[in-house]
Amino acid sequence: MSGVPELVVLRLLAQREMYGYEIARTLKVVSQGALTLGEGVLYPALHALETRGLLRALPRQVEGRTRIYYRLTPRGRRRLARLAANWQQLSEGVGRILGVADHD
Amino acid sequence: MSGVPELVVLRLLAQREMYGYEIARTLKVVSQGALTLGEGVLYPALHALETRGLLRALPRQVEGRTRIYYRLTPRGRRRLARLAANWQQLSEGVGRILGVADHD
DNA sequence: TCCTATACCTCGCCAAGCGAGGTATAGTCT
DNA sequence: AGACTATACCTCGCTTGGCGAGGTATAGGA
Numbered sequence: 001m002s003g004v005p006e007l008v009v010l011r012l013l014a015q016r017e018m019y020g021y022e023i024a025r026t027l028k029v030v031s032q033g034a035l036t037l038g039e040g041v042l043y044p045a046l047h048a049l050e051t052r053g054l055l056r057a058l059p060r061q062v063e064g065r066t067r068i069y070y071r072l073t074p075r076g077r078r079r080l081a082r083l084a085a086n087w088q089q090l091s092e093g094v095g096r097i098l099g100v101a102d103h104d
Numbered sequence: 105m106s107g108v109p110e111l112v113v114l115r116l117l118a119q120r121e122m123y124g125y126e127i128a129r130t131l132k133v134v135s136q137g138a139l140t141l142g143e144g145v146l147y148p149a150l151h152a153l154e155t156r157g158l159l160r161a162l163p164r165q166v167e168g169r170t171r172i173y174y175r176l177t178p179r180g181r182r183r184l185a186r187l188a189a190n191w192q193q194l195s196e197g198v199g200r201i202l203g204v205a206d207h208d
Numbered sequence: 209t210c211c212t213a214t215a216c217c218t219c220g221c222c223a224a225g226c227g228a229g230g231t232a233t234a235g236t237c238t
Numbered sequence: 239a240g241a242c243t244a245t246a247c248c249t250c251g252c253t254t255g256g257c258g259a260g261g262t263a264t265a266g267g268a
Contacts, residue, residue, distance in 0.1 A: 034197030
């Protein structure tokens with residue numbers, strides 16, 4: 001219905017390349033704790049997005065640790081636009097329902 | 105993650121008693137088409153909500169057809185408050201992610 | 209040595225979403 | 239009479255998604 005994890009991951013990566021752990025941290029900070037993706041959600045999501053050709057994986061060695069940076073592909077960018085529009089719709093729709101004084 | 109169907113159903117019923125078919129129609133109208141619950145979502149949701157004691161079912165015969173009106177219970181009202189707050193949180197969180205100019 | 213932080217991963221469960229199909233009545237149109 | 243539309247309910251079964259719990263490994267500080 002909402003596809004929030006996919007949406008927010010794509011949105012962050014539209015800014016710049018990031019690796020999984022970083023995405024998780026950033027999400028928490030930017031959303032002020034309102035949005036937290038557990039690793040059991042995040043990593044499978046990243047793999048799925050890569051498989052579907054929306055992300056490119058760029059593994060790098062940094063300070064002895066492996067980081068897999070992800071970069072948005074053009075398809076990913078289009079997908080993001082679609083999902084963002086959907087979210088906007090949904091969000092406004094729910095907003096209208098929540099805000100009904102009364103109807104019909 | 106979002107629990108949108110449950111939220112909007114409870115919200116509508118907080119206004120007044122309604123029956124399933126009516127809920128579906130109203131949802132569509134009020135949300136201006138942004139939000140549509142198929143019957144495969146709506147009816148199971150209503151049954152679940154009733155089982156969990158958040159709704160009371162009130163079957164009535166109207167013009168030769170059976171309508172099952174639903175009324176919010178006090179527990180349903182509390183649940184609605186909780187879900188609405190959650191939604192608010194989520195919605196704002198996603199909003200912040202979508203609106204990032206840049207961070208960190 | 210041990211703990212914490214960083215950084216990745218998968219398995220398996222449960223819940224949710226949702227299309228497709230089914231039943232039945234009332235009213236309208238041909 | 240027959241066909242079609244709108245109303246009104248229902249369930250089955252598939253697929254997706256979310257998510258906790260667990261596992262591996264390195265670096266650095268106590």
